[in-house]
Amino acid sequence: MADYYGYLWSTTWPNLGVLFLIIGVILSRLVWKFVTTWRNARHVWGFLLLSLKMVIWVGVLGVYTQLLLFSQPDWFAKPGLIEGTVQGKSFDTASNIYSVDIRSGTDQTKLFIDFFVYQRLNIDDHVKLMYLPIRREVIRCEIVSSLL
Template sequence: MADYYRYLWSTTWPNLIVLFLIYGVILSRLGWKFFRTWRYARDAWGFLLWLAKVSIWVGILGVYTELFLFSQPDWFHKPGIIQGSVQGKSFDSGSSSYVVDIRSGVQQTQFYVDSYVYEQLNVDDHVKLMYLPARREVVRCELLGDLL
């Protein structure tokens, strides 16, 4: 599991840092406004205005969070694990990515790997993969001995 989240962090850290900065700025501003309203304007109108601002900013934070979850859905999924044999290898020039076809039982699925793993794998190798379920990028690849 640590490999899974380490890989996710390495691929999405800029997005996460920006999201945390947005949260930090907005929540600190709302806290400061609450403190100033509490200290200087202890009337119901000031707190109602503060509540209106909170509701607007909560909506904005919700939109930013939803955009992050839309672009990086693997953060809230368990890693996928598959064991099978390599049926084919190819290079997709359109997306500049290496693709391997893995057959597990009757199901054949394509996964994206890096160039090092691509070079190490051969057709008919038996492998166990840990991968991101939404993007199908391989996080960890283990070569298994002959299963026969």
């Protein structure tokens, strides 16, 4: 599990950092506005205006959070685990993507791998893989048995 979230963090830390920065700035501004409204203008209109600002900023935070979840949906999914035999591997020259086909029982799954895993794997190797379930990127590859 640490591999899974470590990989997600390594690929999305800029997005998460900006999101946490935005949340921190907005929350600190709202707290500051509440304190100044409480000290200076203890009338209903000041708090109504502050409530309206809070609703708007919560909406902005919701939009930023949704954008993160649309771009990185694997944060709230369980890691995919598969054990099977390598049926094929391929390289798409147009998009520079390495992929591998794994047969587990009657199911065949296509996953995306990096160059080093692509070089290590051979057809008919028995492997255990952990991958991102939505993006289908392999995080950890363990070769259980190899014919070579």
